[in-house]
Amino acid sequence: MDPVENSPPATALPPDQEIRARRxxxxxxxxxxxxxxxxxxxxxxxxxxxxxxxxxxxxHFGSKEGLLVAIxxxxxxxxxxxxxxxxxxxxxxxxxxxxxCEDVYGLFERNVSVARVAHMVFLGPRDVAPLYDLMVLERxxxxxxxxxxxxxxxxxxxxxxxxxxxxxxxxxxxxxxxDRQMFPELSQVGHDGLxxxxxxxxxGLMIDRHAQGALTS
Amino acid sequence: MDPVENSPPATALPPDQEIRARRxxxxxxxxxxxxxxxxxxxxxxxxxxxxxxxxxxxxHFGSKEGLLVAIxxxxxxxxxxxxxxxxxxxxxxxxxxxxxCEDVYGLFERNVSVARVAHMVFLGPRDVAPLYDLMVLERxxxxxxxxxxxxxxxxxxxxxxxxxxxxxxxxxxxxxxxDRQMFPELSQVGHDGLxxxxxxxxxGLMIDRHAQGALTS
Numbered sequence: 001m002d003p004v005e006n007s008p009p010a011t012a013l014p015p016d017q018e019i020r021a022r023r024x025x026x027x028x029x030x031x032x033x034x035x036x037x038x039x040x041x042x043x044x045x046x047x048x049x050x051x052x053x054x055x056x057x058x059x060h061f062g063s064k065e066g067l068l069v070a071i072x073x074x075x076x077x078x079x080x081x082x083x084x085x086x087x088x089x090x091x092x093x094x095x096x097x098x099x100x101c102e103d104v105y106g107l108f109e110r111n112v113s114v115a116r117v118a119h120m121v122f123l124g125p126r127d128v129a130p131l132y133d134l135m136v137l138e139r140x141x142x143x144x145x146x147x148x149x150x151x152x153x154x155x156x157x158x159x160x161x162x163x164x165x166x167x168x169x170x171x172x173x174x175x176x177x178x179d180r181q182m183f184p185e186l187s188q189v190g191h192d193g194l195x196x197x198x199x200x201x202x203x204g205l206m207i208d209r210h211a212q213g214a215l216t217s
Numbered sequence: 218m219d220p221v222e223n224s225p226p227a228t229a230l231p232p233d234q235e236i237r238a239r240r241x242x243x244x245x246x247x248x249x250x251x252x253x254x255x256x257x258x259x260x261x262x263x264x265x266x267x268x269x270x271x272x273x274x275x276x277h278f279g280s281k282e283g284l285l286v287a288i289x290x291x292x293x294x295x296x297x298x299x300x301x302x303x304x305x306x307x308x309x310x311x312x313x314x315x316x317x318c319e320d321v322y323g324l325f326e327r328n329v330s331v332a333r334v335a336h337m338v339f340l341g342p343r344d345v346a347p348l349y350d351l352m353v354l355e356r357x358x359x360x361x362x363x364x365x366x367x368x369x370x371x372x373x374x375x376x377x378x379x380x381x382x383x384x385x386x387x388x389x390x391x392x393x394x395x396d397r398q399m400f401p402e403l404s405q406v407g408h409d410g411l412x413x414x415x416x417x418x419x420x421g422l423m424i425d426r427h428a429q430g431a432l433t434s
Contacts, residue, residue, distance in 0.1 A: 158423065168414050173393075176386075176390075176392055197386050200378060200383060201386060201418055204420045204422075205378070205383060205418060206420065
């Protein structure tokens with residue numbers, strides 16, 4: 001708002017270098033927040049890790065909180081694009097749902113540090129004011145799954161169960177698999193594992209209904 | 218180890234009052250860790266909230282870390298008892314699996330503050346030394362589910378899929394439902410919802426196999 005506050009600092013760089021400095025600051029902040037936690041991280045060490053001075057941080061982001069918000073804004077934008085593209089895709093509801101889950105799993109895989117920072121913010125102490133409404137991710141994913149399930153029900157492909165229940169089942173499976181990525185010491189299910197586990201949900205676990213097909217073959 | 222260090226402080230109480238003081242300290246620590254986070258909580262305020270002096274905390278728990286470990290030890294013990302009882306239960310694999318998930322969901326429901334503290338410790342900054350191996354819970358639950366699934370496969374009740382995959386599917390659904398309990402602003406699925414969503418996994422989502430049953434009726 002204030003042109004004086006938002007004007008470049010004395011150390012301002014040419015525009016392309018400024019864009020690169022901004023990107024380096026975001027990357028440095030993600031790594032440092034992830035390693036030390038948000039509260040224990042300082043603007044000074046983030047600036048140093050990005051090879052810039054503190055005024056450059058304040059020029060681009062205003063504050064440490066501004067850096068965190070910029071990181072989460074970018075994550076939410078990528079997430080929303082991924083969901084929208086998956087919902088808009090052609091194909092059976094089953095294919096679209098599996099692809100949606102795989103795409104979200106892949107996005108998480110490429111941004112594990114951001115995911116860990118987001119989890120810390122989200123599950124942090126209750127009397128630290130919530131810095132960011134990450135529930136938007138949950139709602140957007142659920143709405144995407146519900147939309148695809150309803151398409152599949154309208155096309156007589158999927159049973160007429162509660163689409164919100166299906167969303168909770170699919171999201172539970174997806175999140176159970178992707179959350180393991182935050183713990184490198186755990187064996188990772190990978191894209192194949194995720195697809196296999198989602199197929200259990202589509203095909204069910206019971207032998208009696210499965211056997212009907214098997215007996216006629 | 219040192220009998221002098223472990224001897225009751227000058228403020229020691231009669232045994233029954235000491236047990237109650239220990240319990241009050243655990244409850245106070247759970248509430249304060251949950252509200253402020255582990256790092257920001259002090260032994261002094263926990264002692265005050267429990268109506269005891271600081272030496273009483275050190276006598277029972279040794280340190281703030283000792284308090285946290287005692288809280289988590291108790292949670293792990295309750296969790297393990299719940300799993301063991303559910304695995305030992307009679308009935309079909311389907312009934313046993315649903316009951317196991319409901320029991321764990323109910324335990325979480327009665328201990329949401331402890332669960333939130335455990336999540337904070339578990340997902341805390343990576344360069345804070347891990348204070349407690351909470352992976353034991355994950356492994357114990359998975360082993361319990363795998364055991365029941367294998368019983369169901371041996372009894373020709375469940376399809377011969379990878380039991381570890383089934384465990385990841387069931388645990389994803391269970392944890393997706395129970396994690397919502399940490400956010401009171403979300404609508405809760407409750408025991409009925411959990412059962413309904415698990416039934417989707419048992420019965421599958423596809424209409425073609427479902428229709429085989431419907432067409433013959």
